[in-house]
Amino acid sequence: MFNNFFHKMASPKYFYRIAGSLIPWLAGACLLFTLAGLYYGLYLAPPDYQQGESYRIMFIHVPAAWMSMFVYVVMAGAGAIGLVWRIKLAEIMVISSAPIGASFTFLALVSGSLWGKPMWGAWWVWDARLTAELILLFLYLGIIALHGAIEDRRTAARAVAILTLVGVINIPIIHFSVEWWNTLHQGPTVTRFDKPAIHISMLIPLLLMAVAFKLYYAFVVLMRARCELLERESNAGWVRELVESK
Amino acid sequence: MKCDSLTRAFTLLIRRDLILAMRHRAEMANPLLFFILVTSLFPLGIGANPNLLQAVGPGIIWVAALLAALLSLDSVFRSDFEDGTLEQYLLSSHPVSVLVLAKVLAHWLITGLPLLLVSPLLGVLLDLPAAGIKVLFVTLLLGTPVLSLIGSVCVALTVGLRKGGMILSLLVLPLYVPLLIFASSAVDTAAAGLPVTAHLSLIAALLVLALSLSPFATAAALRVSLS
Amino acid sequence: MRAIVIHLNGSRTPQVPVTQTQSCCLMAAGLECVRDDRVLFSDLAFRLEPGQALLLEGRNGSGKTSLLRILCGIRYPDAGTVSWNGSDIQRLGADYYQHTAYVGHRDGNKLDLTAQENLAMARALGRPGKVMPPAALEKVDLYGYEDVLTRNLSAGQQRRLALARLLVTDATLWILDEPFTSLDVHGIRIVEELLEAHTQAGGMLAVTSHHAVNLDRTTVQRINLSA
Numbered sequence: 001m002f003n004n005f006f007h008k009m010a011s012p013k014y015f016y017r018i019a020g021s022l023i024p025w026l027a028g029a030c031l032l033f034t035l036a037g038l039y040y041g042l043y044l045a046p047p048d049y050q051q052g053e054s055y056r057i058m059f060i061h062v063p064a065a066w067m068s069m070f071v072y073v074v075m076a077g078a079g080a081i082g083l084v085w086r087i088k089l090a091e092i093m094v095i096s097s098a099p100i101g102a103s104f105t106f107l108a109l110v111s112g113s114l115w116g117k118p119m120w121g122a123w124w125v126w127d128a129r130l131t132a133e134l135i136l137l138f139l140y141l142g143i144i145a146l147h148g149a150i151e152d153r154r155t156a157a158r159a160v161a162i163l164t165l166v167g168v169i170n171i172p173i174i175h176f177s178v179e180w181w182n183t184l185h186q187g188p189t190v191t192r193f194d195k196p197a198i199h200i201s202m203l204i205p206l207l208l209m210a211v212a213f214k215l216y217y218a219f220v221v222l223m224r225a226r227c228e229l230l231e232r233e234s235n236a237g238w239v240r241e242l243v244e245s246k
Numbered sequence: 247m248k249c250d251s252l253t254r255a256f257t258l259l260i261r262r263d264l265i266l267a268m269r270h271r272a273e274m275a276n277p278l279l280f281f282i283l284v285t286s287l288f289p290l291g292i293g294a295n296p297n298l299l300q301a302v303g304p305g306i307i308w309v310a311a312l313l314a315a316l317l318s319l320d321s322v323f324r325s326d327f328e329d330g331t332l333e334q335y336l337l338s339s340h341p342v343s344v345l346v347l348a349k350v351l352a353h354w355l356i357t358g359l360p361l362l363l364v365s366p367l368l369g370v371l372l373d374l375p376a377a378g379i380k381v382l383f384v385t386l387l388l389g390t391p392v393l394s395l396i397g398s399v400c401v402a403l404t405v406g407l408r409k410g411g412m413i414l415s416l417l418v419l420p421l422y423v424p425l426l427i428f429a430s431s432a433v434d435t436a437a438a439g440l441p442v443t444a445h446l447s448l449i450a451a452l453l454v455l456a457l458s459l460s461p462f463a464t465a466a467a468l469r470v471s472l473s
Numbered sequence: 474m475r476a477i478v479i480h481l482n483g484s485r486t487p488q489v490p491v492t493q494t495q496s497c498c499l500m501a502a503g504l505e506c507v508r509d510d511r512v513l514f515s516d517l518a519f520r521l522e523p524g525q526a527l528l529l530e531g532r533n534g535s536g537k538t539s540l541l542r543i544l545c546g547i548r549y550p551d552a553g554t555v556s557w558n559g560s561d562i563q564r565l566g567a568d569y570y571q572h573t574a575y576v577g578h579r580d581g582n583k584l585d586l587t588a589q590e591n592l593a594m595a596r597a598l599g600r601p602g603k604v605m606p607p608a609a610l611e612k613v614d615l616y617g618y619e620d621v622l623t624r625n626l627s628a629g630q631q632r633r634l635a636l637a638r639l640l641v642t643d644a645t646l647w648i649l650d651e652p653f654t655s656l657d658v659h660g661i662r663i664v665e666e667l668l669e670a671h672t673q674a675g676g677m678l679a680v681t682s683h684h685a686v687n688l689d690r691t692t693v694q695r696i697n698l699s700a
Contacts, residue, residue, distance in 0.1 A: 162463060174424055178427065331582075337546075337547070339599050340567060469547075
């Protein structure tokens with residue numbers, strides 16, 4: 001039954017149709033959440049008593065950092081499904097997600113460094129989390145580079161799935177090691193991003209933005225997957241029908 | 247009976263790789279020379295102040311070891327891929343992961359072991375105290391197999407590519423970060439006269455993890471690369 | 474018929490009851506292969522039984538090699554299945570490879586090993602047969618070359634060495650990609666005799682070749698991929 005469900009969901013034609021009808025809704029919801037989150041975060045939320053206005057970059061930085069992890073975990077899950085059940089669609093999800101994940105990681109790094117300037121007086125500090133983000137970005141870039149280097153699409157997709165799984169085992173280890181390295185080498189100047197308690201007026205916009213980022217990922221990945229699917233299946237009957245009916 | 251023939255294939259494969267390496271002795275020395283050369287460049291670049299060298303020595307030696315390992319990685323599967331013997335492993339009646347383990351072990355004996363043996367000498371060059379050199383040796387003993395094991399997965403993914411070298415470094419180096427951190431800080435800590443059991447246990451844990459998982463990943467990656 | 478029965482007793486594939494399949498066979502159903510968005514072949518089916526040969530014909534780039542690699546399980550078909558004794562070869566894995574021997578268009582010899590060392594490795598990788606490496610070399614007319622480095626053999630001799638691998642393992646199904654490449658008339662005759670002897674003993678063949686293959690005493694199925 002489990003298998004049946006997967007295979008039905010994974011039928012390219014079915015997926016193409018369902019994804020096509022979901023995208024406008026997801027995009028609309030994303031826009032709503034973004035507007036609400038920005039309004040709440042930039043106007044309604046009070047300035048921080050220590051950091052003043054500059055803390056507001058958190059509403060971009062923190063969701064982006066969350067998403068950079070989230071997307072990788074999704075990729076690893078899809079990669080495992082693709083390798084075990086040989087489902088094309090799962091492979092497509094992996095490679096469609098990679099550039100989005102890389103962008104989120106990049107965004108988290110840039111916003112972190114922008115935030116760091118007023119906080120620490122330097123654009124870059126070897127803070128544990130920023131360092132781990134940087135390594136995560138390298139992992140993403142490796143995945144994208146590998147996919148670009150292998151000509152055969154199917155081979156590329158499966159190679160990338162394996163690499164993602166290897167990476168997902170390593171991410172917790174990398175995080176742990178970087179935290180550990182940080183406590184050994186770091187001076188006392190660094191403040192952690194996570195505050196022990198966050199006020200509700202700041203938490204609400206943060207959560208709104210987090211939901212908006214998730215929705216953004218969802219609709220962009222579906223769009224990318226649809227494109228990739230069309231290119232790959234350009235010989236299949238259903239794509240021909242689709243083209244002819246238009 | 248079946249187990250017997252598997253052991254036979256395992257040992258024969260290691261022996262075969264060692265014979266091949268012996269017939270190309272000159273190539274064998276290259277990563278080793280690279281390791282020594284890179285390490286000895288640093289004092290020239292940053293100055294030969296003993297205090298400075300002591301502070302950065304462990305990191306330098308370990309980074310040089312990573313780079314030397316990276317340089318030698320391509321040879322794990324490259325020639326086998328080019329002459330078609332790699333296909334024969336995949337079509338063997340033995341589990342590919344076991345054959346892969348034999349290949350990696352042979353690769354470590356050929357490239358990792360010489361690094362290990364020459365490392366005390368480099369420790370002396372960089373003014374590390376005796377305790378630091380001892381721990382450096384242990385970290386390399388536990389760590390260089392990890393380099394080969396993790397590297398084999400990435401090399402298996404890139405073996406079919408004509409220009410796999412640059413991509414290989416992009417894939418491998420981020421995965422080497424934890425090992426670099428644990429190992430160089432172990433040497434640092436030892437040089438400062440503090441106990442390093444925790445560091446060494448962590449490296450040993452990495453070794454166990456890599457040993458148990460990477461042969462399967464490598465086998466899967468080889469299947470993908472050759473398909 | 475006797476040969477088949479002997480084979481079934483020796484078969485180690487436990488999943489399939491003998492009565493269901495009647496005889497061991499290689500079966501393909503609905504095979505499709507796509508390369509670079511081009512369909513090379515689709516809905517290809519055949520059934521190969523002991524003593525039979527499958528001859529794949531077609532122009533360059535028509536998918537002969539891809540089909541052979543699918544039959545080896547190196548490449549996944551884009552649709553359809555290949556089964557051995559009724560089980561999917563992808564599921565059987567190493568259990569299937571006990572029964573197969575493959576010589577691709579790359580010889581799969583290590584150039585820096587001697588002829589005998591190459592064969593010893595091949596024997597260890599598969600299920601060892603009764604023929605020992607020296608005897609196998611004699612059969613492909615390489616007697617006296619046991620201890621010569623493969624690098625120093627001529628192209629035709631290297632090809633014959635690759636084909637000698639078929640003899641040292643106890644494989645039923647031989648999968649051969651252009652076995653006659655770079656062989657002279659004499660070499661071609663030797664190999665044809667080997668192939669004929671193999672099918673006569675109840676073996677199976679899957680062969681691609683540009684040359685006309687003379688297998689007079691064997692039932693040959695031809696598949697033309699360009700048609």
